[in-house]
Amino acid sequence: MLVSLKWLSQYVDVDSLTANELAEKITRAGIEVDAVIDRSQGMTNVVVGHVVSKEKHPEADKLNVCQVDVGEEELQQIVCGAPNVDAGQKVIVARPGAKLPGGIKIKKAKLRGQESNGMICSLQELGIEGRLVPKAYAEGIYVLPADSVPGADVLALFGLDDTVLELGLTPNRSDAMSMLGVAYDVAAILGQDVKLPEITYAAASEKATDLLKLRVENIEANPMYAAKVVKNIEVKDSPLWLQNYLMAAGVRPLNNVVDITNYVLMEYGQPLHAFDYDRLETGEIVTRLAKDGETMTTLDDQERKLASHNLVITNGLEAEAIAGVMGGEKSEVTDATKTVVIESAYFNPGSVRRTSKEIGLRSDSSARFEKGVDPNRVLVAAERAAQLLAELANGEVLEGTVLVDELDKTPVRIVVSPDFINGRLGMKISLEEMLDILARLKFDVEAANGVLVIDAPTRRGDIKIPEDIVEEIARMYGYDEIPMSLPAGDQPGKLTAYQAGRRIVRNVMEGAGLYQAVTYSLTSSANAQKFALKEETTTKLLMPMSEDRSTLRQSLIPHLVESASYNVARQADTVALYEVGSVFFGQTAEGTPVEEEHLALVLTGKWIDNSWQGEKKNVDFFVAKGMIEAVFAKLGLTNHVTYAKAVVDGLHPGRTAEILLDGEKIGVLAQLHPQEQKAMDVKETYVAELNLHAILKAAKEELIYSVVPRFPVMTRDIALELDRAVPAGEIVAIINNAGTKLLKDVKVFDVYEGEKMAEGKKSVAFSLKYFDPERTLTDEEVVAAHNKVLKALAEAGAEVR
Amino acid sequence: MEQQLTQLEQEVLTKIAEAADLKALNEVRVAYLGKKGPITDLLKGMGKLSAEERPKMGALVNTVRENVTAQLEQKVALLEEAAILAQLENESIDVTLPGAQVRIGNRHPLTRVVEEIEDLFVGMGYEIAEGPEVERDYYNFEALNLPKGHPARDMQDTFYITEELLLRTHTSPVQARTMEAKKGEHIRIICPGKVFRRDADDATHSHQFMQIEGLVIGENIRMSDLKGTLDVLAKKMFGAEREIRLRPSFFPFTEPSVEVDVSCHKCGGEGCNVCKKTGWIEILGAGMVHPNVLEMAGYDSKKVSGFAFGIGAERIAMLKYGVDDIRHFYTNDTRFLSQFHQAEV
């Protein structure tokens, strides 16, 4: 909403404040002023000129040499390139030394040898947006009314010596979508009265109802419809003051009839529509719901297809307008119009909202109807338009109003106690102060029996409940006056076990040298199921903005790999990222997917890089695995986790492990498939993903210490010759299950697959630790225990070297 | 014999002095003090002496032997020290060479902001509540006083999955779910999480972002409690000298509703480019929980009241760390992420 301070001052006196001071007060009291716009934009020295003569420039076809009277004794010669300049016109002249918007300075100049003392201007050159300039002057200079006086200041003539406040309205404050609505708020802030327009005109003796019949078929969609009939109007340009106000409000002037409806719309917030009475043809208006498939051509020359919930205004035979949204071409006011019907109505907000959304048409009218207009302004606005048509279009307003009115206009009654208001605010505002604020807001209020009985004015449709009164009192009293306190009562706060566990996991990842990444939950449908730990249906958006962000992901890996690729392309030596985020599987009974929080990592590039000491190592499978093991160790799950070779699409078939927690698959650890690496432009890259929910659910909550060995540990090594395909983990399991309690630890300490081994064989060496926490073991005991292990290995076919 | 002894002593002492290393010194020891050395010979020859001379001579030989031994040990110590010094000299390194790399990762700046706020509120007795990213229209809108067709739904462009399912546009549905679950009990929660709006990604918009909301419900919760709580938050995030101010605003789920500005941390309120010359920066929206929201969740709005607030983690991080483009948070450029190593104590 654009509020011209000149226009606003018709209703409330704002002269005591600068525009910025006023803007600050309005903002602090509840309506945000987004911008304070100086319409003059620093313009000076722009005056009315009278083009006394025009001659073709001797050397340039498109230029004219004009002699212009600017209110001084001597005529000024000005060269003008506008196609529509002509002798006899009153025009806008920027004189030498003038400043125009955009920092343009006008100087005396010679144009192709001809002296030019200034410039004849278009409205655009005065800083008025092209879309607001009347169509007739959109392509050239602006021609002023013939009675304009040469030498007069043009700034004042166009009302450009004005400031406009641009309001950023929240949806509840539709009352401020009118000059009067803003005036009421400003008056309340400044403690002033609102001067309402005086509406008087002489009505003709002929009755409006004699010319126009009215029938409303659907009262729910259209509870009130008022029409004024005005005869013998003269369609022409509006006076400049009216055009100026409209341009200041961001509306393009058209002709006096349309301009008046727009003016009243801006003034009262009540949209009006003007029909050409003769072009209606039937002398009748019937409002009804459209028939399914009914069509009509709207003002913008588009054929609109209607449905049975769209309200239309008809002439009894066919649709002439889509109620509250747009008029029809057929009954549009033209230069030839003699009699107009002014429609002022209340249309059901939901109905207008739905229709305008469906048709894709949001107008100044529909924007107001869909928020609900003030029921008590419907008639007043119609009368205001009639008055202006009489004054500015020489119309004869017929007696009376053609009216159907079943609209409830009773104000909302709110009963609230001052204690409630103070209790909600934590303040001690006196009853007198509250009454004063409500009086300033022009709310009807009575204080009785310790409560305030308030009838909220119908123009403030947002005031419905006691809490709304709390807000009104507070915003007028000043939010700065609210004291500061903290909620009473103490209670302990804490993280849940899951939240604490998640932080621990983050710490492990970061301690291992990984940066936390955050990537998007939405991905392409092609990527959505890639690397997923489960095979489930995906969740897709109804109307995605792009295919790349159309589906919820089922794995964190694809976006992490994209991030790795992004960094590699920017010369990163090492990329080490982890992410904790949700993935989305299948569908529950409620229709929602199961959301599971996962932990994932990506590693590529150098890992150890102490190059001057000759120590260098790139990331490999076991670097990644060490990090995963650290997570399990930190959560006390080491002995519950096993790794098994697996094959997953997009991962290296020889370097992929699925991770099992107590035998359940909860994750994957792998090198990306070389083809995948190539496609993503990365070198050897390792990824892992774990179901964080599953891990943290299993995590040990208690830590109980086990005895630190006080007696010597006996170590025995075993080297085995194995088939290459036999996993070391399997042998460790055999050793662990060999049945000796004295064995406390088994570690692989060497793996050899070189030329000294037979084809298809490898040597793996294990180090075994035996001890008893209570005593020193004898050699015999260790030998006995170790023999059990050797026996188990022999039974499994593992050959000791 | 006495003269012979003195001469021998001189000879040994000279040899000790001349010995350049431990090996030479050991040779001297073996040559003179060993079982076959001259001093031993002298002692053996004492049998030929008279009874009076024997003890005198014995004492003399012992003195000489002790002196020589002492001198020898002193020289050994000297040489050993020199040897250690020489070895240490050999072992010296260039201490200015870089240390072996220890990789340190760190939290994402958004998590850093979220955890800082979580910790602040946990310290004030709040719990952390979380909820799903895919929400029912009911919890995201209807339970928050935003029935279908409500004009204020236009304030938030929504990604719908079906007519009833959507990607949550704020973490308020977690509040609605918590209220429903707590069945009338008092509540103090903070709700961090990812949220989604149908916005094209650019320097200031992101279709996914991180929000942190707070909710307190209890008897006699007042707007002053909201203001005091937000003051604590602003001071924690932007410095102890910060002040806040409230401006009236509108959210369907709160009444009254406010927008909250914090005095500019860059210029201290004088006006600069960060605060657009106003001295204030808008950081969050808040308000008193709308009675309809309380009633829908089964609370008696006559008996309890509450406040709620919502803050964008990106906005806080951008202001706090001076980040100029919201997309930095989602491209995961390690040159960006690694800057958040440093702890703020």
Ligand SMILES: [Zn+2]
């Ligand atoms: Zn500043």
